[in-house]
Amino acid sequence: MGSTCARIAIDAMGGDNAPGEIVAGALRAREELGVEVLLVGDPQKIEAALPAKINLGQVQIVPAEGAIAMDEEALSSIRRKPKASINVAMDLVKQGQADAVISAGHSGAAMAAALLRLGRLPGIDRPAIGAVFPTIVASKQVLILDVGANVDCRPKFLEQFAVMGSIYSQYVLGVSEPKVGLLNIGEEDCKGNDAAVRAHQLLRENAQIAFIGNAEGRDVLSGQFDVIVCDGFVGNVLLKFAEAVGEVMLQIMREELPQGLRGQLGTAVLKPNLKRIKQRVDHAEHGGALLLGVDGICIISHGSSQAPSIFNAIRLAKEAVNNQVLQRIQSQYQSQPSGQVLPKTSQ
Structure with missing residues (x-):
């Protein structure tokens, strides 16, 4: 274009x-x-x-x-x-x-x-909804897919999600060589159910992507991965949980800031920082999810x-x-x- x-x-x-x-x-x-x-x-x-x-x-x-x-x-x-x-x-x-x-x-x-x-x-074979999440690394995001299009996924679908997600991450999010992970219950290659083990093998053998292994739940927002693939059931739960966490964080900040003149002065000083925090955790800042x-x-x-x-x-x-x-x-x-x-x- x-x-x-x-x-x-x-x-x-x-x-x-x-x-x-x-x-x-x-x-x-x-x-x-x-x-x-x-x-x-x-x-x-x-x-x-x-x-x-x-x-x-x-x-x-x-x-x-x-x-x-x-x-x-x-x-x-x-x-x-x-x-x-x-x-x-x-x-x-x-x-x-x-x-x-x-x-x-x-x-x-x-x-x-x-x-x-x-x-x-x-x-x-199946489209996937890809959503962008913030990470603990400033200015770095992670693309999660699928977050709701497919409740059940074959390993082949997850492999296709990884390829599409890598292309999106590279050309839209600006990541030169997107690191891909498979959401799983452990880092070891043999972890997970049969579908996860077979998907891991397909991802490992695919030369079109930079697959670096399994991603546990605690790794999702670590900044270690640029693209993480999972089925739409897990991804949708993850998406809505992340949205809730962002809203909770913002609400806690509002409640914990001091009240009165002291609070007004403190808020004025922190305003640029608070704005950046909101941009990182508020799902509204990302606009929506792309149906790939x-x-x-x-x-x-x-x-x-x-x-x-x-x-x-x-x-x-x-x-x-x-x-x-x-x-x-x-x-x-x-x-x-x-x-x-x-x-x-x-x-």
């Missing part, structure tokens, strides 16, 4: 704070990142969420009919509602009218819509996303587009996929 202007389709009706926060984040990204944003959803509700200073001629609104509610079953809902905002947004990517799609709505529906509308990349393995850039944001998180999701999508993540993954796999399978999802 080079330096071309990325066009991002935004599911403006998805998420707890839609469409107001979604629109606000998209408009900020349009101004600061130089991207084109296509707001997909109910035109009246989107227009009502626009600031008074914004001229309707300055924004692109793509009409859609309804959205997939969080309590609806993913697959049946996207088939029953072909004009829902997430389906229309995916179709824009499929038709080449957008380079990427972002949704803070029903994550299972977003994944199912991506599979049905965009399809899998050739050679990829489908034939299009798809970012799944947190359901409670507010404007800053949507802005960061768009930044993430722009980087994935400009760094040609899809093309780089596709170049690793030449075989054609067998029949399309929709994986189980965890919410």
Whole structure:
């Protein structure tokens, strides 16, 4: 893609704070990142969420009919509602009218819509949701995948996750030689269940990645690894636990800072440090998770996303587009996929 202007389709009706926060984040990204944003959803509700200073001629609104509610079953809902905002947004990517799609709505529906509308990349058996976690090493992050797309994984799937994650880590996160680990209950090669042992062997033999061994739970945030692979059941539990830890840390800091004038003075002095801490531990700062393995850039944001998180999701999508993540993954796999399978999802 080079330096071309990325066009991002935004599911403006998805998420707890839609469409107001979604629109606000998209408009900020349009101004600061130089991207084109296509707001997909109910035109009246989107227009009502626009600031008074914004001229309707300055924004692109793509009409859609309804959205997939969080309590609806993913697959049946996207088939029953072909004009829902997430389906229309995916179709824009499929038709080449957008380079990427972002949704803070029903994550299972977003994944199912991506599979049905965009399809899998050739050679990829299952897509994976990759989420970025902070580590104890300043400015270093670790990519965990899968964090919810596949409850059960074959060793072959984990191997593919490792290759896709390495490409993403290298070209989007800027890691020259990503170190890959397999989440397991011990460091030794023989640890874990049969699937883990077989996955370890596949990863060890794959020359496309820099596999350095098993990663125990205490190693996830150590900074030792750049990419860690696991099945979506474990990954989703890990993701939500990490989000809770970040929120707890921020809340403890607020409660423990002194009150009154002393507290105000202390907070003023510590403000730059507190801001950096928030940026490292707050999941909203990372924008969302990339669905790797489908034939299009798809970012799944947190359901409670507010404007800053949507802005960061768009930044993430722009980087994935400009760094040609899809093309780089596709170049690793030449075989054609067998029949399309929709994986189980965890919410």
